[in-house]
Amino acid sequence: MKYAVVESGGKQYRVVEGATLEVDRLPVEAGQEVLLDLVLLLVNEDVVSVGAPVLTGVTVKTTVVEHTKGPKIVVFKYRPKKRIRVKTGHRQQYTSLKVNSIEEK
Numbered sequence: 001m002k003y004a005v006v007e008s009g010g011k012q013y014r015v016v017e018g019a020t021l022e023v024d025r026l027p028v029e030a031g032q033e034v035l036l037d038l039v040l041l042l043v044n045e046d047v048v049s050v051g052a053p054v055l056t057g058v059t060v061k062t063t064v065v066e067h068t069k070g071p072k073i074v075v076f077k078y079r080p081k082k083r084i085r086v087k088t089g090h091r092q093q094y095t096s097l098k099v100n101s102i103e104e105k
Contacts, residue, residue, distance in 0.1 A: 004102050005041040006060050012040065015060055015099045025093040028064050034097060036060040042104070057105035062097040069093055 003016045009024035015036075028034055039058040042049040049055055070092040077086040 002042075002044045002102055004039050004043070004058070004060055006036045007038040007040060007054075008036060015062075015102070017099055017102055020065060020096055020098045022068070022094040022096055024095070025067060026064070026095045028095070030064050030066055032064050033100075034062045034064060036062060042102070044104075058103070060102050061100045063100055065096040065098050067093065067095055 001016070003014060005012055005014050007013075008026075011024070013021050013023065015021060026034065037054075037059045039055045039060060040051050040053065042055055042058055049058075072089055072091045075088045075090065078084065
C-alpha cells in the first residue's frame, strides 16, 4: 500500500490514492487540479522515506471536488453576577480534495 503524509495549511494529513480529504479552504475553483508538494513522509510497500523536513521530487496530485462548511460552533462567555454575556459563533470552511496520484521522480 502506498501512502504519504502531506502538509497543507499548517496541518498534516495522511493521503492514499483514490481517497478524499478535507483541508482548510483553498482559493481554487472546483474541478481544478492542486499539487501538494510539501510531502513529509512516503511509504511505498516496505520502503519508508522520511524528509528532513520535506521530500524533494515527490508530489501529490489532487482535484478539488467541492467547497463545504463545517458544523456551527456556538461560543458563549458568561460571568455570573456581572451581567456579562457574549454569544458568538464560528463555522469553518473546508475544501474537499480527491487524491489522484502520489508521484515520485
